[in-house]
Amino acid sequence: MEDATPAPDRTPADVRRWRRYLAAERAEAAVYRDLASRRRGEEREILLALAAAEKRHEQHWIDLLGDDVGMPLQGDLRTRFLAFLARRFGGVFVLALAQRAEARSTYELDEHATAQMAADEQIHEEVVRSLATRGRNRLSGTFRAAVFGANDGLVSNLALVLGIGASGVATGTILVTGVAGLLAGALSMGAGEYVSVRSQRELLEASTPDPEATRALPHLDVDANELALVYRARGLEAEAAQTRADAVLARLAATGAVEGLGDDGGEPADGDDVHETHGTAWGAAISSFCFFASGAVVPVLPYLVGMEGLGAVVAACVLVGVCLAVTGAVTGLLSGTSPVTRALRQLAIGFGAAGVTYVLGLAFGTTVA
Known part of the structure; x- marks a missing residue:
C-alpha cells in the first residue's frame, strides 16, 4: 500500500x-x-x-x-x-x-x-x-452493412436531388427523381448483397472437406498413405504432412475412430456454423435494401411534405447532415477513436460529393437556359 x-x-x-x-x-x-x-x-x-x-x-x-x-x-x-x-x-x-x-x-x-x-x-x-x-467482432458484419447502406443512401440521393434541383426543373420532377433514386439504389444494393453473399457461401461450400472422404480412411494403403497428399495440398511441407498423416492412421488403427479431414486434423466444421458469419443471401439482400432506403428517404422528406425551392434544399441538407454526423460519431465510438473527428469526416465526404453534383447541376441548368 x-x-x-x-x-x-x-x-x-x-x-x-x-x-x-x-x-x-x-x-x-x-x-x-x-x-x-x-x-x-x-x-x-x-x-x-x-x-x-x-x-x-x-x-x-x-x-x-x-x-x-x-x-x-x-x-x-x-x-x-x-x-x-x-x-x-x-x-x-x-x-x-x-x-x-x-x-x-x-x-x-x-x-x-x-x-x-x-x-x-x-x-x-x-x-x-x-x-x-x-x-x-460480433456486430461488425451487421454494423458495416448498416453504415455502408445508410450512408450510401444519404449521400447518393442527396447528390441526386441537389443536382437535379440545381438544373432548374420543377419540384415534382425532383420528387419523382428522388423516389426513383431511392428505389433504384436500394434494389441495386439488395441485389449486389445477394450475389455477394451467395457467391461467398458457394465458395465456402466448395472449399469445405467432403465428409464422405473420411469413410475412405480405413481402406487407405498404409504404405502409400495418400492422406499425406491432402495435407501437402493444404500447405504443409512434405515431412510434416507425412507425419500428420501417419499419426491419423496410427490413431485409426489403435482406436478404430475415423478422424475427419478438417484443416486442423479434427472433424470438419459444421457448414451452418462456417456460413453463419456471412449470413444468408436473402437476409443480406433485405437488410441492405432497408438500410439504403432508410438513408435515401431522408433527402426526399422535405419534398414529400410539400417544401419547394431553397427551403427544401436547406432542409434536405440539414437532415442529411444530422444523419451523417450520427453515423460518423457512432463509427468513431465503436472504433475507439474521436466521435467528433469521424462525424466531421462523414460530413466532409457527404457534402463534398453532393456539392460537386450541385455545381454540375447549376452548370447544366445554365447551359440549358
Whole structure:
C-alpha cells in the first residue's frame, strides 16, 4: 500500500487535483461494477478485477489527502455519462467509451501518481480494448452493412436531388427523381448483397472437406498413405504432412475412430456454423435494401411534405447532415477513436460529393437556359 503520510509540499492545487483523481477512480470503479453486473463468466471476472484495481488507486489518493479528503466529489461529466450508460445498457458502445476514458489517463505525467498506477491505466486500456473487440467482432458484419447502406443512401440521393434541383426543373420532377433514386439504389444494393453473399457461401461450400472422404480412411494403403497428399495440398511441407498423416492412421488403427479431414486434423466444421458469419443471401439482400432506403428517404422528406425551392434544399441538407454526423460519431465510438473527428469526416465526404453534383447541376441548368 502507498505511504499514508501526506506529502509535505502539498499545495491547494495539489489537493484539488487529488480530489478530482479520487472522484474519477470511484466513478470508474462503479462503471466496471455496473458493466460486470450485466455479464457472466470470464468477462464478469475481468471487469470486477478492473474495479478492484481502481479501488487500489482510490486508496492511494485517500492516503495522500489524509484529512483533506472532504466530502466526496462527483466524477467529471464524461465519466458520469459513462456510468449512466453502463447502468442502463452495458454494451459494446459503453466498453468503447471506457476504452477512451482509460486512454485519457495523465498519471504518467503526475509526480504524485506511482509508476505502477500509470502502468495499470495503460494495461486497463488494453484490457477494455480486448473486451470491446469481442463485441465489435460480433456486430461488425451487421454494423458495416448498416453504415455502408445508410450512408450510401444519404449521400447518393442527396447528390441526386441537389443536382437535379440545381438544373432548374420543377419540384415534382425532383420528387419523382428522388423516389426513383431511392428505389433504384436500394434494389441495386439488395441485389449486389445477394450475389455477394451467395457467391461467398458457394465458395465456402466448395472449399469445405467432403465428409464422405473420411469413410475412405480405413481402406487407405498404409504404405502409400495418400492422406499425406491432402495435407501437402493444404500447405504443409512434405515431412510434416507425412507425419500428420501417419499419426491419423496410427490413431485409426489403435482406436478404430475415423478422424475427419478438417484443416486442423479434427472433424470438419459444421457448414451452418462456417456460413453463419456471412449470413444468408436473402437476409443480406433485405437488410441492405432497408438500410439504403432508410438513408435515401431522408433527402426526399422535405419534398414529400410539400417544401419547394431553397427551403427544401436547406432542409434536405440539414437532415442529411444530422444523419451523417450520427453515423460518423457512432463509427468513431465503436472504433475507439474521436466521435467528433469521424462525424466531421462523414460530413466532409457527404457534402463534398453532393456539392460537386450541385455545381454540375447549376452548370447544366445554365447551359440549358
